[in-house]
Amino acid sequence: xxxxxxxxxxxxxxxxxxxxxxxxxxxxxxxxxxxxxxxxxxxxxxxxxxxxxxxxxxxxxxxxxxxxxxxxxxxxxxxxxxxxxxxxxxxxxxxxxxxxxxxxxxxxxxxxxxxxxxxxxxxxxxxxxxxxxxxxxxxxxxxxxxxxxxxxxxxxxxxxxxxxxxxxxxxxxxxxxxxxxxxxxxxxxxxxxxxxxxxxxxxxxxxxxxxxxxxxxxxxxxxxxxxxxxxxxxxxxxxxxxxxxxxxxxxxx
Numbered sequence: 001x002x003x004x005x006x007x008x009x010x011x012x013x014x015x016x017x018x019x020x021x022x023x024x025x026x027x028x029x030x031x032x033x034x035x036x037x038x039x040x041x042x043x044x045x046x047x048x049x050x051x052x053x054x055x056x057x058x059x060x061x062x063x064x065x066x067x068x069x070x071x072x073x074x075x076x077x078x079x080x081x082x083x084x085x086x087x088x089x090x091x092x093x094x095x096x097x098x099x100x101x102x103x104x105x106x107x108x109x110x111x112x113x114x115x116x117x118x119x120x121x122x123x124x125x126x127x128x129x130x131x132x133x134x135x136x137x138x139x140x141x142x143x144x145x146x147x148x149x150x151x152x153x154x155x156x157x158x159x160x161x162x163x164x165x166x167x168x169x170x171x172x173x174x175x176x177x178x179x180x181x182x183x184x185x186x187x188x189x190x191x192x193x194x195x196x197x198x199x200x201x202x203x204x205x206x207x208x209x210x211x212x213x214x215x216x217x218x219x220x221x222x223x224x225x226x227x228x229x230x231x232x233x234x235x236x237x238x239x240x241x242x243x244x245x246x247x248x249x250x251x252x253x
Contacts, residue, residue: 007073057095093124
């Protein structure tokens with residue numbers, strides 16, 4: 001199965017970034033087709049872009065055409081900017097939740113040092129809790145609060161301290177990709193960075209210059225700035241139509 005992992009991965013990255021890298025390596029070893037999307041263009045990811053605000057939700061909806069599963073890591077500035085107001089935060093989280101519905105499986109991770117946007121009990125986060133097929137938090141206190149506040153089944157909420165990738169975040173039994181993917185080289189570079197996190201200089205030598213240019217996207221670079229400014233309303237309408245079609249198909253099946 002094609003899996004999209006969204007979050008900061010090395011380099012530079014911190015403990016949570018290393019956990020995402022280790023998760024990517026584990027999924028690749030199981031035979032899944034994995035792609036990384038990072039907010040930092042220095043990282044060993046296949047794509048990089050601005051990953052915050054309602055436009056980020058639209059980007060996820062666009063990518064759902066190519067991926068069946070997503071692992072989304074909530075961290076500083078992702079998906080809500082540090083200076084986002086209450087209404088902007090609520091709108092962002094609601095649209096992100098709507099985009100997550102377009103994936104067959106969705107895992108959201110809160111195992112880093114950044115606080116949960118608006119708190120566990122906020123309405124916006126309630127949308128995220130209700131749609132995610134699996135939630136990973138960093139401690140038992142958050143796990144108990146999510147379960148008690150929103151009534152999530154305990155098996156849907158896993159505690160994974162920093163740098164520990166949850167083995168149940170993605171279900172087993174998915175299809176194995178047909179052939180070797182050239183992006184394997186990128187994930188091997190991530191493996192090197194994860195294994196030698198403290199050897200920053202050696203990791204930069206191993207990773208530098210070998211990653212190449214990420215695939216083009218209509219939401220990145222100078223063209224992305226134009227899209228963000230001009231196509232927001234149109235993309236919201238498209239997202240609404242796709243959600244309506246998905247709900248209608250579910251009711252008739």
